[in-house]
Amino acid sequence: MRTLAVGDHALLVEVGSGEEAQALHAELLRRRAEGDLSAGEIVPAARTVLLDGVPDPARLAERLGGWTIPPLAARADTAVEIPVRYDGPDLAEVAALWKVPPGKVAEIHGATAFRVAFCGFAPGFGYLTGLPSRYDVPRRATPRTAVPAGSVALAGPYTGVYPRSSPGGWQLIGTTDAVLWDHRREPAALLAPGTRVRFVPAGPS
Numbered sequence: 001m002r003t004l005a006v007g008d009h010a011l012l013v014e015v016g017s018g019e020e021a022q023a024l025h026a027e028l029l030r031r032r033a034e035g036d037l038s039a040g041e042i043v044p045a046a047r048t049v050l051l052d053g054v055p056d057p058a059r060l061a062e063r064l065g066g067w068t069i070p071p072l073a074a075r076a077d078t079a080v081e082i083p084v085r086y087d088g089p090d091l092a093e094v095a096a097l098w099k100v101p102p103g104k105v106a107e108i109h110g111a112t113a114f115r116v117a118f119c120g121f122a123p124g125f126g127y128l129t130g131l132p133s134r135y136d137v138p139r140r141a142t143p144r145t146a147v148p149a150g151s152v153a154l155a156g157p158y159t160g161v162y163p164r165s166s167p168g169g170w171q172l173i174g175t176t177d178a179v180l181w182d183h184r185r186e187p188a189a190l191l192a193p194g195t196r197v198r199f200v201p202a203g204p205s
Contacts, residue, residue, distance in 0.1 A: 001013060001014070001064065001065070002014040002015075003057075003061040003064060005057045005058065005061070006050070006052075006057075009052065009053055009054050009055070009057065010050060010051060010052045010053070010054060011050070011051045011054050011057040011060055011061060012048055012049075012050050012051075013048060013049045013050075013051070013064060014047060014048045015047055015048070015049075016047070017047060018047060018117055018129060018157070019072065020047070020069070021044055021045065021046065021048060021049055021117070021118075022072050022115070022117055022129075022193075022194075023069050023070065023071055024044075024049050024069050025042065025049050025118075025194070026072055026073070026194065027067070027069050027070065028042050028049060028051065029042060029194070037060075038053075038054065038055055039051040039052065039053055039054050039060075040052050040053020040054075041053060043118075043193075044117065044118040044193050045118050045120070046117070046118065046127070078196075079113070079195075079196035079197055079198045080190065080191065080195055080196065080197050080198070081197075081198050081199075081200050082152075082161065082176050082178045082198070082200065083176055083177070083178065083199075083200045083201075083202035084106075084109075084152050084174040084175070084176050084199045084200065084201060084202060085174055085175050085176070085201075085202055086105060086106035086109070086173060086174040086201060087174060087175060088151065088152065088153070088171075088172035088173040088174045088175065089172050090140070090171040090172045091105055091172075091173050091174070093171065094137055094154060094171050094173055097137050098134075098135055098137075106174070106201045107201075108131075108135070109131070109159070109173065109174075109199055110198075110199050110200060110201045112130045112131055112198075112199075113130055113196065113198065114128040114129065114130035114159060114196070114197040114198065114199070115128065115129055115130055115194065115195070115196055115197070116128055116191045116192060116193050116194060116195040116197065117129045117158070117193065118193050119189065119191065119192065119193060121160075122162070122163055122164060122166060122181075123163060123188070123189065124163035124164075124180035124181025124188070124190065124191065125160055125161070125163055125180070126160060126161070126189075126191035126192075126193075126195070126197075127158045127160060128158060128159040128160060128191075128197055129158065129159075130159070131154075131157065131159065133157065135154075136156055136157050137154050137155065137156070137171050138155075138156075139155045139156070139169040139170060139171070140169045140170070140171060142169075143167055143168060143169030144167065144169070145167050146165055146166070146167065147165065147166060147167065147168040147170070147172065148162070148165055148175070149162055149163060149164045149165050150162065150175050150176045150177060150178070150180075151168075151170075151172045151174075152172070152173055152174040152175060152176055152199065153168065153170035153171055153172050153173065154170060154171045154173060155169070155170040155171065159199075161176060161178070162180075163179075163180035163181040164181070174199075176199075178190065
């Protein structure tokens, strides 16, 4: 674990893996809820967690050095279900990379319990983990200039859903009508770090 003060009231904590970052994020949230940690925002990323609104970053860094971070526990809350039509233009390519028939991609993806590791790229975009590493896929060699909103996509170890049309280089395996970001909704984002997610096959696959 490595810590870096960011300004006068923020601390960046770097760990060795995405799993460690998720476990640290969960532990920080737990300690803050119990009153054992004073911090405003706690923001996870791929291998870091940023704590903002920290009264004494140096003191917190010392405390973190003495903590034992428990492994990430399975959450008992209800998963967000996202209906998906597995009709993406890269479905056949992903199936070939996985060495399965195209219809099997929907079965594997739909049977996976996902978790939002962190959010970024665009409002409402969550980086979801859960697929075994053998299903990691590369980004496209040539990104698309416009990926439609609602596209369900894969890149590396992550699954994501594009909340709005934007350029992107992820492999597109399906589409959903779920609204990932709505500023009129509270909260505006459908997904947040730590949220459990399941993709439910809908229609032809």
